[in-house]
Amino acid sequence: MKAKLGMSPIAWWNDDLVELSDDVSLEECLRQSRSAGFIGMEQGRRFPSTPDEMLPILRKADVTLCGGWFSGTLVDEELAANKDRIQPMIDLFKAVGAPCIVYGEVGRSIQGDRAKPLATKAVLSDDEMKAYAGKLTAFGEWCAEQGMPLSYHHHMAAVVQFEHEIDAFMKHSGEGIPLLLDAGHLAFAGGDVLRAIDNHHKRINHVHVKDIRQTVIDGLDWSKQSFLDAVALGAFTVPGDGSLDFGAIVQRLADHGYEGWFVVEAEQDPRKNPPLKMAEVGHAELTRVMQASGYTLETQAFPDA
Template sequence: MIEVAGAPVSFGVFDLGGSAGGQLPGADEVCSTLSAHGYTGVDLGPLGFLGRGAGLRERLSRYGLSLAGGWIDLPFSDPSAFPASLPVLAEALDIFGEGRAENHELLPLPTLADSGSELRRAHPGGHPDVALDSQGWDTLARNVAVAAAMVRDRGFEPTFHHHACTYVETPEEIDRFLDSTDVGLTLDTGHLILAGGDPVEGLQRWGSRINHVHIKDARVDVLRGVVEGKGGMRDVWAGKAFVPLGQGDLEVDTFMAGLIGGGYEGWLVVEQDTIPAPGDDPGLIEQHHAINRNVLRKWIP
């Protein structure tokens, strides 16, 4: 069984707050758009964005949505900063517990990610001179084990996102991560393309470990321009590198055929990370959500 979810980041990069540019929607606008176009799940977004406790459960129920996952970045490779970050993970797990739908077959997956560093953020796509050494990998693996145990103690299964501008980004770093841990992988098509990987090959390479999928289409020319120009992730988002499914360089049909043919079961989270700009067509984001869901109906009615 595969279910299709959406994510607040497709409406705007909320982590940028007021510096994002255009108007960011509220939780009800996000949920109503997803519900109207046939999505059955939603990612958590910033902690508390969808509400807490009974308010969270009521909002999800009202729109017919279940929690699919939620990104939680922690400084896994920093031995001093990591212990201090664990309250953030604990709060996120509280929210997952509050929003958990007991009658829904698919549980949300707390989506762990590395926080990266200033150096990595200056080199999206990865850089051989800005990478973990053996000691760094040992530290990361130990700390991931601690976080994974916290997740499992709450009745959830963790997944790990290979994220741009972090120490687990390139195909080689993903290999090293999977060899060093027992945690499943969130395969993100757009971030893998940015890191020089091939999502179709990634399904074959890591299929047995993939327990969560973020699907986004991407324009390779924009991504290459950012990397060659030594830009950052804001340049990726503002440059509209991530586009509706079928309008970029992701081989959507080949990818979906491989995903389903490989027996994947779980959440398929549509992400089209964007920064709304002043003057953007106010209906554009809803149009994109309709396009993305309609493209996937060929595979997941």
């Protein structure tokens, strides 16, 4: 089985917490991640918006675009508005050969609001979840018809956060909306990562290998502290530096035949946790557990080069 290792630039620049950002260029971010061994990078705010600008930068760094976040609003808004907003992203991602667009629901989400405690996140009724899942399926099918599949990102502080919410969303949605499994977000929410893989492996098309610091999460007061408070306190980190058993997680994905991207997305203070050092730790741990699980890691970002 083949796999590819990528990173998210959130280790260098945090869009929601500016104080957790390192003042490095896109080129330096790509250089550091590639020197650690990663061949992919998800889109971040410092990326160019046209393929003519982006591709030369990526090729020079020998790093490919392995995904990127789209802020969806389908829980409240209609398909047409989201189609209009995502179309330029579809065009760009197709032109640079990205594998998928990560759909993150921001409607009713409190993930970016530090004033709203974790316990105040929105909860959908059964009927609302069914309708929402149906809209996401239609949207995912439309994006795939345009040539760019989505990957649905369950997320802390969003409408699909807990494991039972993932189960409900998957039950009421269809194959047109694949799932991004994020180990860190699911574990933060108290879910069982291995069980979620067993239940939904047929729909998983993208994986975020985010680790957690369980002691930080255990110390949170959900009635007073927000998701961003948790991030600032160091709730997340890279594989090999946290509390999750990625040997077991990767093995379970291998058991179900998953092939594709494993992306390290670990937002934390770059001054306390230098991104290059963290990238090296994450890559070393993932290489170890993936080789043990029978994966062959691809080493070229652009095999045609």
